[in-house]
Amino acid sequence: MDLDTVRTFVAAADAGRFQEAAAELGVTQQAVSKRVAALERALGVRLFTRTPRGAELTIDGQAFLPHARELLRTAERAVAAVRADRRPLRVDVINSRGAVTGLMREFHRAHPEVELDVVMLVEIDAAVAAIRSGAIDASFRAVTAPGRPLPEDVEAVRVLDEPLQLLTGPAHALAGARSVTLAELAGHRIWMPGVVPGTEWTAYYDDLVARFGLTLEATGPNFGSDALLDTIADTPALATFMGGGTRLVWPAGHGLRRIPVTGPTPVYPHALLWRRGNPHPGLASLRAHLAGVAVGGDTDDGTWMPDWVIPR
Template sequence: MDLEAVRTFVAVADAERFQDAATDLSISQQAVSKRIAALEKTLGARLFTRTARGARLTLDGQAFLPHARTLLHTAERALASVSPGRRALRVDVVGRQLAPAGLLRDFHRAHPDFELDVVRLPHAGAAMEALLEGSVDAAFRCVPAPGHALPEGLEATPIFDEPLELLVGPAHRLAKARTLSPEDLAGHRIWMPSLVSGTEWSAYYASLAAAFELTIDSVGPNFGLEPLLDAVADSPEVATLVGEDTRFLWPDTHGLRRVPLRDPTPVYPHSLLQRTADPHPTLAALRGHLAGAVVDRPGTWVPDWARASEQPPARGDWMSA
């Protein structure tokens, strides 16, 4: 169906005169008549009756009018969904249950009039590619990574360092500890099946394991969060690592315990990635909101390559993963 003909039909229905509709659309009255005639042929129905006072909708025209408005509204939304500056601010997060997604929920509560489109890309490399092509406006990621430069045209702003905690079941040997140091985890099995080779979070946890001689096990199928929590709850030996600001829900019967890590506190550094020149009008508001999330935490540990304030951002092997 010709949307211009539908738009012309709505204009005539609103103006009740072909000439007035032509003026509103900046076309000739003859063009209006041709579009209406073509639409009537497509529909197999007469839409207007011409009168001395102008144009009056027929019963078929009255029936078609609300659907015509819906068609135009849908077309407008479809265009807005892919037009930078018109579509919703599209932001990539690692996971919808993780802390960056919580920051976006806080932003939306503070600015309910701003539209957000939250997406999840497989790794930082994919996020950078999407940023460069303009299909994504911003991304929450851990950058840099060893030995590479951030692609030209992108910039990274440190947002917050999220402390890690040990998550254990009630029968685990460390379940009664009030706090633990990373060295205390040596010799214990830390199961993280979500670690995927070639991702920035896999690089982070590999550095953590090397720094403190930890056993971080990613072997086994990743069936998602709930099976992982079930396994930790039932085991006296298996534990996992979670972010302090990442909220999980589990049954009371699991008895899971989050144990803070201290001396030093390993933190996962979240940064906001964006194009150096991004036209989306909502991005400035998001950056202003996130400025309040930056917290200076003494006594923390991050990999040397992830110290965004000390080294230039890096690209990482995940760009080609």
């Protein structure tokens, strides 16, 4: 159904005269008559009766009018859903339990007037493509991995350095430690089933393993965080890394331990990516909010991150 004909019908119904509807729409009276006639042919009914006073709705016209108004409202909502200056701010956070999701929750509390759509994309190439096309407005990523430079129209700023922690079950050899150094982790099996080739976090852990001689295993399917916690709790030989800002809840019987890693502390660098010139007003608010967030990560014995990470 042609929305122009529906819009013309509503204007004529509200005005009661084709001439006034034409003036409102900025078209000729003849154009109004043609559009109404086209809509009547499409519906197979008469919508107006001409009278000396103008145009009056028929019974069919009265029945169609509320639906015509709803059609126009639906069309307006559809357009608003994809227009960058009217739709919600779309931000990719990778997962729902990580530190950057906490940043977005804080932003939402501070700026409730900014409507948000939170999406979760896995691959950085997909995220960058979505940023460049306008499908999303921003993404949190670790950049820039070796051989993966950002396009010139995509900007990035580091917003959070998240310390890694060691997660163990109650029977693990390091479960009683108040902290553990990277050197002490050598020889222990670190299980990371979510590490997959081609992602920036894989590049991060590859560099971490190479620098400190760690043993990282990515074997087995990734069934999600709940299955990971179950396995770590039940397997004394396994531990895993977890971001200090990751929010997880597990059964009390699991007896899991979150242990700070030191000497130096490995930190995961989260950066915000966006397309240069993106007009969404919410993006400016998000960037200003994040600029006031402490990047963090510094410790007494220093921190470590790959040399490909963008500077602060």
